[in-house]
Structures are given as C-alpha cells and as structure tokens.
Amino acid sequence: MQSLHIVSAYDEELKYLSKRIAAMGGHAERMVEQSVLALVNADPDLARKVVEDDAILDQGQREVDDKAILLIGKRQPMATDLREVIGVIRISADLERVGDLAKNVAKRVASVGDNSMQPASLYRGLEALADLALTQLKEVLDVYASRSVETIGFVRDRDDQIDAMYTSLFRELLTYMMEDPRNITPCTHLLFCAKNIERIGDHATNIAETIYFIVTGEQMPVERPKGDKTDRIVIPAR
C-alpha cells in the first residue's frame, strides 16, 4: 500500500508540472503573437501588456524549478521518470527565454515608431517569419501533449525555413538602411526584432529536442544530409 501511495503522489506531482508547462507554453505563444501584432500595428498599449505579462512566465519558471527540484530530492526518480522531471526544467527555461524575447520585441515598438515610414513588405515579411516561429512552437508543444515524437522531423525543416526567411529580411533591412540614413534607427530595431523572432524558433527547436529525449532517452538525430542549398527552402502551406 505504501509504495502504491508513493507512486500515486509522484504521478500527481509530475502531472502538475506538465500542466504548468502547458500553461507557460500558452502564455509564451500568446506573448509572441501579441508582440508581433503590436509591432505591425504600432500599438503601444498592446506592447505594454506583453511587457507586463512576462512576469507570469518568470514566476512560472521559478515555481516549476522549485517543485521539480523538490520532487527529485523527495522521490529520487529513476530512468524515464527522471528524464521527465529534468525535461520539465529544461522546457520551462526555454519558455521563459521565449517570453523574454517577445518582451524585447514589444519594448521596441515605441522606438520603431510610425510604421508607415517603412515599406509594408517589411512588415509582411516579419509577420511571415513570426508565423513560422509560432507554428514551430505550437507544433512542438502539441507533441509534448501527444508524445508522438515520430512526427518531430518537421522541426528541422522549419528551422531551415526560419533561417532562410531571417536572412532574406536581414538583406532587405540593410538595403533600406543604405538607401536612406533616416531609416537606420527604425530598421535597426526591426533587425533586432527579426533576430528575436528567429531565436524564438531556436528555443522551440530546443524544446523539441528535450521532448524527444524525454520520450526516447536518446538525442534527436542531428541533421539529415543536405543536398544543394536550394532544396532546403520550402515554403510550407501550413
């Protein structure tokens, strides 16, 4: 009876942790979404909300850390269970970083200022980049729910797409800066925003690797062999 009881309490604690991860994930997704919306619509009120919401993720990470460490000390989990707890700590750290990056994008909204000064194509590009990063984050967190790691190969493909999109935006921004020195300040901020969004995609990829490790106990296969560069560039319809 005693041992059964311990197993149950352990399960409950683990379940609580993954629930917290999901809630943190939901907040992170929302913050990224709203920070880009604030940027594209030059909406300082929404930007302020995003900056404030970051505290939720900071607090979430602290709580997950404390609970996970307590759980390891108290229950001394082995094998799969240990992977699960360590994984939770890693994922919450990545989500907290995603929140920081979204907050940083939101903070730049005021500095970029009037969005009609830059060409609309720039904002459409940023939106497309954010859509890719958000899709990555969403699908990765969906795998955390479904545990179907066999489908996780999509992560590498999209990672490449995000890189290609970022590189393209980078060049476009440089062009505008060279065209007119007055563009330099706003375009520098936009450049950092693009970089932040690209890194949000990287954190999503980290989370995918962690999930793969939790479920299989192995490292996610690093990279499929690359053919010529062009065939890596895939525009997903989804």
Place this chain on the structure above:
Amino acid sequence: MRTYRSYLPDIMADLSDRQKYGARRFMRNLWQARWLLAVAVAALFCVQFFAGMPFMVLPAAIVALLLAAGISGDATGDGEQSRAAAEAGELQSLSAENLAAAVTDPLIVFDDNASIIHANAAAIAAFGDLRAGMSLQLKFRAPEMQVLIDAALAGGGSPSADFIDKLPVERVYRVTASAVGHGSRLHVLLFKDQSEARRIDRMRADFIANASHEMRTPLASIAGFIETLRGPARNDPAAREQFLHIMQNQTGRMARLIDDMLSLSRLEMKPYLKPGARVDVKQVVESVVDSLGPLAKENNLVIERDFADGPMEVPGDRDELYQVFENLLENACKYGQDGDRVVVSIARTDKAPQPGIEVTVRDFGPGIPEEHIPRVTERFYRIDSETAQSRKGTGLGLAIVKHILTRHHGRLSIQSELGKGSAFTVYLPAN
C-alpha cells in the same frame, strides 16, 4: 502513467455512493413488503403465545424476517436495475459517440482529470490529434482555455470563454464547458465558431488598406499621363498613341489587382474546404495546360507533359486547385521566357508525412535569387517589379496558391538556380 492507486479515490467515492444508495433501497423494499411483514410479525406473536417459545427468540425472528424482506426485494430490484443499466450502457456507448458525431461543431468529452475521453470528427478536423487519454490542458494551452478547464473541473455552472486560435488560420470560438448529467465524472466542451463576423470585418479593413495602397501607383501614373496628354503632348499623335497604350496597361493591372484581392478575400472568408469532394488532379492540370496554350505560344514556349500512369485523385476543390496550377503555369510562361519549354509533371509520392500527389511546374528561365525564395509567397511581393513581365503582375498569385494549399493540407516547395530556372512543386495528400 496512471496507477491503480490513483484510481482508488474515485472508486472509494463510488463505493460510498453505492452504500448510501443501497441503504435507501433497503428501506424502500421494506416499505413495499410492509403488509406481508405485518402479517408475519403477527403470526410470530401467535406462535409464541400458543407454543411458549423461549422469550428471546421472538425479537431475533422479527429481525431476521425484516432483513429477509429487505434483501429479497433488493435482489429483484437489482435484477431490474442491472438490466436497465445494461440497456442504458448500450444506449450510452452506442449513441453517445453517434450523437457526438452528429454534432457539426467541435465537441470534446473529458473526465475529472481533464483527460480526453472522446473527440468528435469536427473537433479532430479543427484541432488535429485529440486521441483519447491526452491531457486537455496540454493541448489547449491558451490562457483563456486554461481558466475555462479549471473552472469546469471545479464544478458548478457552465463556464464559457472566447478562444482565439491563430494558426494555421485564425479562428474564434465561443467555448462552453458543461458537466454531463448530475454527479457524473464527465464533462463536455462545445466550440461554437464565431470567426465569420470577425473575418468579414477584417476582410473589409484589409481590402481597403491594400486597395488604397496598391492602387495609388497606377492611378498616379494614369493621372500623370492625362496631364501630359492635355498639355505638352496635345498635338503629338505618336506620343498620344504610346501614352494611351501605357494607360491601358495600367487600367488592366488595376482590374487584375481587384480580381486577385477579391479572390484572396473570398478564400480567407471560408478557411475550410467542403468535405467529401474529390478531384482528379491529372484532369485539372490537363485543362490548365490547354487553356494556357495561347500564352505559351505567344512567349515561344512549348509545354511538355510528364504524367505518371493511373488515376490521381485527391480530396479537394476543383476550382481552387485549377487556380493553383493556373497561377504556377502562368508564372512559368511569364518569367521563364528565355527557356524554350516548360515541363509539367505529375507523380505519386510516398514521402512523409503521408502518401500523396506531387505536381511540378518547371521552367528554364532566369531563376529566383536565393534570398527572395522564402518571400515570394507573401502578398504583393514582386522581385524586380520594374521588368516588363512583372509590371503586369499583382504579386498575389503565389499568395493565393499558398492559401489554397493550406486549406488542402498541402505544401509548396520551390527550387531554383540562377540562370537555370525554377521548379515549383505542389504536394497534395491523397487522403
């Protein structure tokens, strides 16, 4: 993950409920047998009185009698009860799922642990993988959904929330959680789609913003030519002819812009496909090739076909897929002018994520610089918009292609090498 132990509290709660229920039933049986019992007790008294039974036997006999009456009634009651339960169970297991399937809005049944018990087809179509046992809170992570699910589990009332899902296409739902029956451990989430009204607003705003922005350039150019025609070029027939020709091109482009913007808006209005319809890809591609024959000829191109054998059917909308291949082939003919041919191939593929059909449109034109490849599906994105070919374009063709493919769960991949040409490959899942 769930152990026997973690089920115990539920079972215990169940048991104590059953005990209470049992006691009630016992009393009811006694009440039903009251006349019989009265007669029996009277008889006992008679027996004692006449036969001089030992005094202590009487109360014991009465207790035994009462118990027997209560329990025997219980037995018959149990029989009926279990038959009824079996029927109800059959009804439940049969019709609950059918009932859920008959609901056209997404519907999810879940238990006290927020584990999914059942998701109907509409829910799976809207949200993807929702297998039984999956945690609802891990899948629906949006803050408003977390609050809603917690409220539903805490019990009391039917909490509801507005849930906004941004990807892959934006959807807005009014979600209501309610308990199934009284004291049951099951709950239902029902999603009512509210996207339509929101989309109409958005479409209007987008259309106005885009139209005013994109029309400004051709309008300014036309206005400029009119001015010249009325002023300096008034008496210059050669210039007049040339300017009128340019103006005609500009009005043509404006008309195309309006057409393309409308068709994109229309697509955005209804983000889901009608389910059920199947399309013969080969036949659609064939008719696109036929209809673009004149354009190819005009550009001195031959369109070559490389079709694999056998039927090539996919679920989808014929008119929309027609638009996809038309836009791709038109681009190949427009931008691939330097080549002498365009190759359209259709093949089956078993590549991930699932078997499907691949249609590739390949041209041998100038190709697309690497840094532009990720961007060409964005709205109004045109590379080098000053060249003669792209001056006529709207930059919406590939945005429309991408949109339609999203609805078909397909994808577009672009391969291109400068100086050698480009290949646009459409993948469509076969099921």
